[in-house]
Amino acid sequence: MDAAATKMSTAEVSAFLSQVFPQVFGPGGAHKVEAVGAGTARVRMTAGERHLRPGGTVSGPAMMELADAAIYVAILGAIGPKALAVTTNLSINFLKKPEPGDLIADCKVLKAGKRLVVAEAAIRAEGDEELVAHCVATYSIPPE
Amino acid sequence: MDAAATKMSTAEVSAFLSQVFPQVFGPGGAHKVEAVGAGTARVRMTAGERHLRPGGTVSGPAMMELADAAIYVAILGAIGPKALAVTTNLSINFLKKPEPGDLIADCKVLKAGKRLVVAEAAIRAEGDEELVAHCVATYSIPPE
Amino acid sequence: MDAAATKMSTAEVSAFLSQVFPQVFGPGGAHKVEAVGAGTARVRMTAGERHLRPGGTVSGPAMMELADAAIYVAILGAIGPKALAVTTNLSINFLKKPEPGDLIADCKVLKAGKRLVVAEAAIRAEGDEELVAHCVATYSIPPE
Amino acid sequence: MDAAATKMSTAEVSAFLSQVFPQVFGPGGAHKVEAVGAGTARVRMTAGERHLRPGGTVSGPAMMELADAAIYVAILGAIGPKALAVTTNLSINFLKKPEPGDLIADCKVLKAGKRLVVAEAAIRAEGDEELVAHCVATYSIPPE
Numbered sequence: 001m002d003a004a005a006t007k008m009s010t011a012e013v014s015a016f017l018s019q020v021f022p023q024v025f026g027p028g029g030a031h032k033v034e035a036v037g038a039g040t041a042r043v044r045m046t047a048g049e050r051h052l053r054p055g056g057t058v059s060g061p062a063m064m065e066l067a068d069a070a071i072y073v074a075i076l077g078a079i080g081p082k083a084l085a086v087t088t089n090l091s092i093n094f095l096k097k098p099e100p101g102d103l104i105a106d107c108k109v110l111k112a113g114k115r116l117v118v119a120e121a122a123i124r125a126e127g128d129e130e131l132v133a134h135c136v137a138t139y140s141i142p143p144e
Numbered sequence: 145m146d147a148a149a150t151k152m153s154t155a156e157v158s159a160f161l162s163q164v165f166p167q168v169f170g171p172g173g174a175h176k177v178e179a180v181g182a183g184t185a186r187v188r189m190t191a192g193e194r195h196l197r198p199g200g201t202v203s204g205p206a207m208m209e210l211a212d213a214a215i216y217v218a219i220l221g222a223i224g225p226k227a228l229a230v231t232t233n234l235s236i237n238f239l240k241k242p243e244p245g246d247l248i249a250d251c252k253v254l255k256a257g258k259r260l261v262v263a264e265a266a267i268r269a270e271g272d273e274e275l276v277a278h279c280v281a282t283y284s285i286p287p288e
Numbered sequence: 289m290d291a292a293a294t295k296m297s298t299a300e301v302s303a304f305l306s307q308v309f310p311q312v313f314g315p316g317g318a319h320k321v322e323a324v325g326a327g328t329a330r331v332r333m334t335a336g337e338r339h340l341r342p343g344g345t346v347s348g349p350a351m352m353e354l355a356d357a358a359i360y361v362a363i364l365g366a367i368g369p370k371a372l373a374v375t376t377n378l379s380i381n382f383l384k385k386p387e388p389g390d391l392i393a394d395c396k397v398l399k400a401g402k403r404l405v406v407a408e409a410a411i412r413a414e415g416d417e418e419l420v421a422h423c424v425a426t427y428s429i430p431p432e
Numbered sequence: 433m434d435a436a437a438t439k440m441s442t443a444e445v446s447a448f449l450s451q452v453f454p455q456v457f458g459p460g461g462a463h464k465v466e467a468v469g470a471g472t473a474r475v476r477m478t479a480g481e482r483h484l485r486p487g488g489t490v491s492g493p494a495m496m497e498l499a500d501a502a503i504y505v506a507i508l509g510a511i512g513p514k515a516l517a518v519t520t521n522l523s524i525n526f527l528k529k530p531e532p533g534d535l536i537a538d539c540k541v542l543k544a545g546k547r548l549v550v551a552e553a554a555i556r557a558e559g560d561e562e563l564v565a566h567c568v569a570t571y572s573i574p575p576e
Contacts, residue, residue: 050167060212061212068208086204086238086241087238088237088238089236090236090238091234091235091379092233093568093570094230094231094234096543110525110527110566111562111563113527115403118566120566134550134568136523136525136566140403140404233570235523237398237406237424237426254381254383254422255419259547262381262383262422266398275398275399278408280379280424282521284547284548311482338455341453348500348518348519352493352496352500356492356496376525377524378492378523378526380523382518382521
């Protein structure tokens with residue numbers, strides 16, 4: 001996918017998501033869209049109390065939430081504002097325990113079909129090179 | 145696995161989890177262990193505000209949290225109190241949008257190895273036969 | 289799914305597959321449809337030289353081929369002769385090394401949607417209770 | 433992983449695999465190791481009669497075999513000659529039907545742990561930019 005293929009800017013995606021998923025991306029939500037490119041996205045999660053396990057490490061479900069949200073962002077950038085796109089399959093590998101601090105998810109769309117979009121997310125703790133989790137998910141796009 | 149293989153009773157698992165994961169299984173947490181058998185478990189999730197999407201339907205991440213928690217319960221029943229068992233892989237298919245109300249996860253251990261335990265979870269809305277999601281996860285068991 | 293929902297009999301599925309996938313299900317192919325029910329199927333694989341690893345154990349790719357084929361059989365039983373249904377996602381866990389001998393895959397359709405069908409397969413060596421592999425796959429059904 | 437981390441050269445991996453998996457990588461086998469780097473690998477599959485579907489397109493199981501083999505190559509490069517490493521989980525998305533011709537799998541190790549190694553494979557038809565399949569797999573490394 002080339003840059004011309006970007007259907008929504010970072011600002012447009014952020015505005016759209018604050019409306020559609022206020023709990024996740026709105027003020028007070030843990031997630032922030034940092035960048036949207038041609039089939040790519042970067043999303044930051046600032047973990048709150050409910051995302052943490054004893055010891056201050058981010059929980060698995062919180063990482064799954066981040067992966068799912070970040071992949072949705074990448075898909076919006078690739079195909080435009082489809083509020084009704086839904087996750088049909090998500091597969092995640094947990095690779096190491098994250099250090100305390102923000103998590104960053106970098107996503108890439110692997111296929112943008114008419115009915116199905118597949119994308120991957122690589123999650124790191126900020127400032128660390130090594131992956132803490134890697135996720136691939138499929139979204140189903142409803143017919144117009 | 146036969147009944148003799150159950151390593152913890154329903155009450156023992158519940159008590160253990162209230163201590164180890166109070167946010168998930170403690171008082172005020174959304175999850176409740178309903179039954180633990182020989183390589184099986186049933187867990188109920190009473191969705192709170194933060195688990196819902198507009199329209200009152202349970203979010204995908206909330207179902208992933210339920211699946212992961214319920215599979216952990218089944219594993220505890222099969223291998224005993226291993227607080228340090230960690231999810232290494234989780235794959236979930238979302239099959240239909242759940243009706244509002246409690247979700248029930250029924251789990252079965254597929255393999256209980258020394259290093260890896262694999263289990264599946266079938267999630268339904270209470271009172272509905274059809275699955276809303278199906279999940280398979282692998283936990284890694286640390287050496288003693 | 290109830291029995292009335294079976295769209296093709298065991299004999300019909302076998303005849304259809306000998307035509308559509310002769311290399312897999314035709315005479316000389318390794319796979320044989322043993323039963324097709326309402327959203328269920330049983331398929332046997334008699335491993336040939338090319339399916340074996342040193343020691344006479346069936347290879348991982350041969351088990352993936354069996355799982356994919358058996359799930360396709362279950363889907364045909366559930367939705368009728370759709371030659372163009374294609375696998376979009378397949379996730380498999382290898383649980384233990386199979387003993388030499390035939391493998392049996394038991395499948396169940398988890399969701400039969402208009403666009404996507406999801407099914408699982410549990411694979412055993414004949415005469416052994418324990419699973420050697422467990423697979424979940426999604427097929428995409430082309431529009432009529 | 434940096435270049436210094438490569439444990440086996442391309443020639444060493446090829447020689448090792450011709451011995452350990454002669455059916456897959458030996459003379460007459462469909463797979464050829466093209467490159468092994470620091471946590472990376474490229475493997476080519478020249479499809480034979482048994483890998484093809486009507487129309488000359490490579491079958492799903494043949495792509496799964498390629499993905500599994502190529503990921504094993506990347507793992508050997510990262511951790512050295514472990515004949516007994518076994519696939520425990522493999523998840524693959526089929527993204528589009530490949531054009532006739534050779535398939536190329538590019539792999540990357542996502543985590544090289546002591547007990548588990550996770551890697552991904554992106555598969556393309558030679559001369560085409562778009563992915564035909566994307567796979568993530570976990571291998572279990574036996575204790576020394």
